[in-house]
Amino acid sequence: MSLIDSHCHLDNADFNNDRDAVIERALEAGVEHMMAIGTGDGPPDLEAALRLAEKYPAFYATVGIHPHDAAKATPGDFQRFSELLAHRKVLAVGEIGLDYHYDFSPREVQKSAFIEQMGIAASAKKPIVIIRAEAWEDTLALIERHWTPHAIGGIMHCFSGGPEEAHRAIDLGFYLSFGGIVTFPKALAVQEAAKSTPRDRILIETDAPYLAPVPKRGKRNEPALMVHTARKLAELRGESYEELCNTTTENFRRLLLLN
């Protein structure tokens, strides 16, 4: 029985005192691989996830400039970015997209950094990992125009919409990655989306250290806790735990390891 965490931030300082123990617990819980998200503190440091992937066999990595940090990125950073995509453990570009909740970078700058990174990802033929916060329509419009025609696919990280949004994202070539939110009692729309997601488009993640699932809600999240999310997803979909693990692992491999 194995699981793959499609999205975690184990470079986060919250893990500085016990990172090795956290990784050990993940492996013991059956989390065989984790995709470390490389946005870190933003450029010029683009290797936050790669450092983990180079140190630990269980990690894959992404490289990405988060919309929060879009205003910090220079042409040299984008150049370095595209070079890092050649690393054998860098599987995807992300997390990239638009964040209108915090608006840490001006919206026009967020959009241009997003478009530029989609271009780089397309040249490297790597899937993209999408973050969108209060920017669903704008994010989808940019994806439809700048990404879907390349037919490479991607991941809607921490999918938090309902069945209608799920359907639109799937139509644009995306896999939906469900995290701890799906275990929250009031997250009925997300639970409906999880029920109706086709078996070949579902992924699972923690977003650790954020968004721990019930019964650890509000605590620091870590990959070992993903078993709670997996159990909930299996229950919602009327599948066995084994089936849910197999499906999400196969999907991860198809999207990220076989292309």
Ligand SMILES: [Zn+2]
């Ligand atoms: Zn994230």
